[in-house]
Amino acid sequence: MLRKFIVFFMLVSLAFQSHAQLTKNALKKPNILFIMVDDLRPELACYGQSLIKSPNIDRLARMGQLFNRAYVNYPVCGPSRAILLSGLYGSSNRFNGWNCSQDTDVPGIVSLPMHFKNNHYTTGSLGKVYNNFNDGKGSWDEIWRPVITTTDWDYQAEESIDIFKKRNEDRQFNSNPRNNHNLPKRGPAFESPEIADEVYQDGKIATKAVEKLQQFRASGESFFLTVGFKKPHLPFNAPQKYWELYDETEIQLPGNFHPPHNAPKEALHEYSELRAYSNIPEKGPLSKSLSKKLIHGYYASVSYVDAQIGRVLDALENLGLDEETIVVLWGDHGWQLGEHGLWCKHSNFSTSLKIPLIFKVPGKSTDVKHEALVETVDIFPTLCELAGINPPFHLQGKSFASILESQSSEGKKALFGRSNLGGETIITKTHSYTEFYNKSGQVKANMLFDLTIDPNENQNIAADPENQKIILEMSKILEQHMAARGNIALP
Structure with a gap:
């Protein structure tokens, strides 16, 4: 009798343990792995760009859902990231300039990582997340950035290092704060040394990300891990083997290697970011050979960062974390590679505003491509809904979690972007319209593109009489x- 009782007691205990484990698993919220990539435009194979070698991002797209029409709200690193992490649109008095501060512009706002931290997640920031390194105070349990081993901008080739040092011999006497007028002079715009992936900072960031995933696997804690890669941001520095993936003779200049027809001068800029590098002319158009070399360098940098992303995704799968982790890949803005006669970002054209965006959500459909309009400010509320967390009151974006459930969900009717050129843009499914303002707030120029027949925005049709009704509506x-x-909701 006693033996039967003991067996019965053991079976009941096992049943309770099993039920408790199932309950624990059911209540455990999904982890978040958020991969940020600097200056990554949708120049990827999964976006139909056949020349690009991006097998790991393509793999993520097949395992998840890709957005063909995702846009940022400001095509510069600092504001774009502040908008994402705060859940607020930028305006004339917040999130302006490359090194803007969320904490200064909207003090007290609960950031995306802070909100997850407040909901029992362990939060980590690896690499470049906030562009202002002092931003997001209280958001992270850990902040880690790779140590700069040689020079700013991560030069590793001896020739590049020598050029950088010669251009900055007087830096030892300059201790003023880092700003637009006090940055070290740049070296070359590209290099291709024969080195291992881990020598550059992005290789170190990937290694650290793998280590963190191993720690999370051992601890079992829910995590919100943001991994910010620096390439393909200038300078286009990548190990030689990634340059060798491409034959420069096969690289073509864009078909619109010139400003759009009837484009206002306010829409264009002199790409001063690129001109700061030692081997780029200070003014005038770039030669075709130099342009091809820059495109080659961008492609090599994309393939290099793709390999580092692959290392992180492999670790997630090998550790068995992939089935309980939402993975997001986000480019912080686009980049011109000669389109419209421009380089860099900073414009109101889609080449600056359009980005790659991929969501991989356990249990959701895979290998899906969406045409719905989504924007960066929407990501904060979307992640809240996917994680089953109530969003904070101040958010200005709209969750697109329903789109991940059904391709028939239409998404937004209009998106919004602004740039440091004074341009304010509205994008719909059919048109892109921009107004350029002077310092007094008056419209001094505008441009309208019909995206249904002119997706590359080559013909400004704002002056055509038949388009005035559309302009009035969009304006x-x-x-x-x-x-x-400008109005932030209060509790």
């Missing part, structure tokens, strides 16, 4: 948005 919506975005 009104833009005006309403600009008035509303």
Whole structure:
């Protein structure tokens, strides 16, 4: 009798343990692995760019859902990241300039990682996340950045290091704060040394990310891990083997290697970011040979960072974390590679505003491509909904979690972007419209593109009489948005 009782007691205990484990697993919220890539435009094989070698991002797209029409709200690193991490649109008095500060512009706002931290997640920031390194105070349990081993901008070739040092011989006497007027002079715009992946900072970031995933696997804690890679941001520095993936003779200059027809001068800029490098002319157009070399360098940098992303994704799978982790890949803005006669970002064209965005959510459909309009400010509320967390009151974006459930979900009717050129843009499924303002707030120029017949935005049709009704409608919506975005909801 006693033996039967003991067996019965053991079976009941096992049943309770099993039930407790199932309950624990059911209540455990999904982990978040958020991969940020600097200056990554949708120049990827999964976006139909056949020349590009991006097998790991392509693999993520097949395992998840890709957005063909995702846009940032400001095509510069600092504002774009502040908008993402705060869940607020930028405006004339917040999130302006490459090194803007969320903590200064909207003090007290609960950031995306802080909100997850407040909901019992362990949060980590690896590499470049906030562009302002002092931003997001209280958001992270750990902040880690690779040590700069040679020079700013991560030069590793001896020739590049020598050029950088010669251009900055007087830096030892300059201890002023880092700003637009006090940055070290740049070396070459590209290099291709024969070195291992781990020598560059992105290789170190990938190694650290793998280590963190191993720690999370051992601890079992829910995590919100953000991994910020620096390439393909200038300078286009990548190990030689990634340059060798491409034959420069096969690289073509864009078909619109010139400004759009009837584009206002306000829409264009002199790509001063690129001109700061030692082997780039200070003014005038770039030669075709130099342009091809830059495109080659961009492609090599994309393939290099793709390999580092692959290392992180492999670790996630090998550790058995992939089935309980939401993975997001986000480019912080686009980049011109000669389109419209421009380089870099900073413009109101889609080449600056359009980005790659991929969500891989356990249990959701895979290998899906969406045409719905989504924007960066929407990501914060989307992740909250996917994780089953109530969003904070202040968010200005709209969750697109329903789109991940069904391709028939339409998404937004309009998106909004702004640039440091004074341009305010509204994008719909059919048109892109921009107004350029002077310092007094008056419209001094505008441009309209019909994306259904001119997706590359080569013909400004704002002056055509038959388009005035469209302009009035879009201008009104833009005006309403600009008035509303300054108001932050209070509890």
